[in-house]
Amino acid sequence: MKISAAVTHQQGEDFQIEQVELAEPQANEVLIRIVAIGVCHTDAVARDTGLTPYPVVLGHEGAGIVEKVGAGVKHVEPGDHVVISYASCGHCENCLTGHPSACVDFNLLNFGGEMEDGSHRLHQHDKELSTFFGQSSFATYAIAHERNVVKVDKDVDLALLGPLGCGIQTGSGTVLNKLRPAFGTSIAVYGCGAVGLSAIMAAKIAGCKEIIAIDVHDNRLELAKELGATLALNGKKVDVVQEIKEATGGGTHYAVETTGVPPVVRQSLHALRPLGISAIVGVTPEMNFDVHNDIMAEGKTMVGVIEGDAVPQLFIPQLVEYYKKGLFPFDRLVKFYQFQEINQAFEDSKTGITIKPVLKISETAT
Template sequence: MKSALLREYDGPLTIEDVEPNGIQADEVLVRIVGVGLCHTDLTAIKGDVPLPLPAVIGHEGAGVIEAVGDEVTTLAVGDHVVLSFDSCRECAACKSGHPAYCQLFAAMNYFGTRLDGSPTLQQGSDDVHGSWFGQSSFGTHAVASARNAVKVDKDLPLELLGPLGCGLLTGAGAVLNVLRPQPGQSIGVWGLGTVGLAAVMAAKAAGCETIVAVDMNFDRLAIAKELGATHVFDPTEHTDLVWEISEQVGGLDYTVEAVGLGSVIRQALETLRSPGTCATLGLQTLENEITVDQGHLLIGRTLTGVIEGDADPHTFIPELIELWRAGKFPFDKLIQTFPLNKINDAIDSFRSGLVVKPVLLTVEETK
C-alpha cells in the first residue's frame, strides 16, 4: 500500500510504500477510493497539533473493506464505508449520543497511535504514526475500527462521500443537531469553507427564511447564494457589519462561526437577537484565547462550542445522504478531485481558497 507521509512540519507530503502493522480484532482494513482534505489536516501539517512524525494524516476517507478483525460483526469484506472520527462508544458522552465529546477523543484521534500505544502503520522496521482521527486515510488503504466505519449503500458515488465524515458533518451538524432552527427563523454563517457552506445548506434544508453568509472571498459568496443564502456580505466592504446586517435583516436568531478568530466570533455573537445562540466551530490552534463582552451574554445570548457537529456518524451520515438524494444537501457541488500523487497541489489549492473541498482519488496509485 502507498500513503502520503508527513516527515517534517510544514513540509511537502511524499507518496511512499508503507504496510499495516497488523489488523487488531476490532479493526478493519479499508481500500480508500476517495479522501477529502480538511482544515484540521492543514493544522497537523503546520505542527499546531503535536502529532509525532513521520505520520500519515487524512480523516475524510471513503472506501471498500478488504479485511476485518476477528471481533468485527457489523461489517464485512466488500462493504462500502465512510470513515469518520473515532470514539470509545462506552463512556457517558458516547452512551448519551454525543460521541464527539468522548472522554478518550484526544487519545483516539490526535496521538498517532492506538490506545495501547502501538502504531497502525510501519515502513520496514520503522514505525509510522497513523490513527489520525482513527483512520489516517491519505493513501491507498487505511486501518480503522468498526466504531468509526459507517456502512453506506453501494449505489452511492463512494469517491465523493469522504467529506461527510468530518467537514460536512461538522457544519451541518452544528445547525441540525445543536442550533435546530425552526422554519422561518434566521441564521448567519461566518466563513464559507466546507464547514460554513455545509451550514448554509443545512439551514436551507431546515427551512430558515433568512440566511446570511459572510466571507471575504467573492467566489465563496456566490456559491453560498447558489446554495441558499438570502444575503451575502464581504466584511471588508463594510465599516460596521453588525449594524449593516441589523439594518438589512434585523438581528439573527442563530449564527455559526467557522473561522476561529476572536474578532469573527465577536461579530457573529453581536449580530444575534436576544435571546440567540452563536455556535463557534473554527479551529486556529488548540490554544486560542478570545474575549467577549459579558453584556452581550447577559441579555440572553449564548456562545457555544461545537465539535464534529455533535453528531453520531452512524446515524447522521445516513441522514445527510438522504438529504443529498432529495436534492436538499448538494455537497458534491463543493468538490474538486485530484489524484493522490497530486496531494501537494491539492493542499496549495485548498490553502489559497481556489478549491472549497479537494478530494483525493487513489485510482492512479492502484493501477
C-alpha cells in the same frame, strides 16, 4: 502488507508519497481499500503545528471498500462501501448518551498517534508511524476501528463521500444536531468554505427564513446564494453587524462561526439578537471577550461544537439521503485531484481556489 501513503516526517514539510507497511486488522478493526479522501483544514493544522506526533500518515475523511474484517466486527463485511469518521471510545458517559464527538478520550484517540490499544498499525523501515483520527487515510489502504466506520449506499459515487466524515458533517451537523433552529428563524454563517456552505445547506433544510452568508470572496458568496443563502455579505466591503441587524430587525437567532478569526468570532456574537446562540466550530487562537457586553447582558450563548455533535453511523446516511433527493448538493463544493497531487490540493485549499479538494486513489497507486 505494503501500501502507498503520504508521510509527514517533520512539522511543516510537504507530503511525501512513500511505501509503508500496514499490519493486519486486529479485533474489532476493519481493513479498507481507500477510494478517495477529503482534504480538511485539520490535516493542514496537524501537518504544520505538531498536533500529532511525527512521523505520521494524516488523512481523516476516507471513503473506501471493506477488504477484510477482524474478529468481532459485526456491522460491516468485505465489499461494503464505507465512510471513515472520527474515533471515540464507545463507553464513556458522552459516548453512551449519544455525543461521541465529546468523548472524554477524543484528543487521545484522534491526535495521540496510536490505536485504541496503544499499538501502531503503520511502520516504515522498522519505525512506527503515527495514526491520525484512528484511520490515516492519506493512503491506499487504512485500518480503522469498527466504531469509526459508516456503511453507505453503493448507488452513490463513493469518491464523493469522504468529506461527510468530518468537514461536511461538522457544518451540517452543527445546524441540524446542535442548534436545531426553529422553523422561520434566522441564522448567519461566517466563512463560506466547505464547513460554512454545508451549514447553509442544512439551514435551508431546517426551514430558516433568513440565511446570511459572510465571507471575503465574492465567488464563494455567489455559491452560498445558490445553495440557500438569502443574503450574502462581503466582510471587507460592509459593516457586517450593522447590515445583519438592519436585515433581520435586530440580529439573528443563531450563528455558525467557521473561520476562527477573532474579530469575526466577535461579529458572530455582536450580530445576534438577545438570547441568540453562536456555535463556534473554527480553530480559534487565544482571544479576549467582554463577557458582560458580548454575552451576559443580552442573555447570549456561545457554544463550541465538535464534528457537528453527530453520531456518524446515524447522521452520515441521513446526509446521503438528502443528497440523493437533491436537498444537500455538497458535490458542488468538490474538486477531484489525483493522490499524487496532494500538495497542490492543499495549496489550492489554502488559497481558496478549491472549496473542498478530494484526492482520488487510482488502481495503480499501490
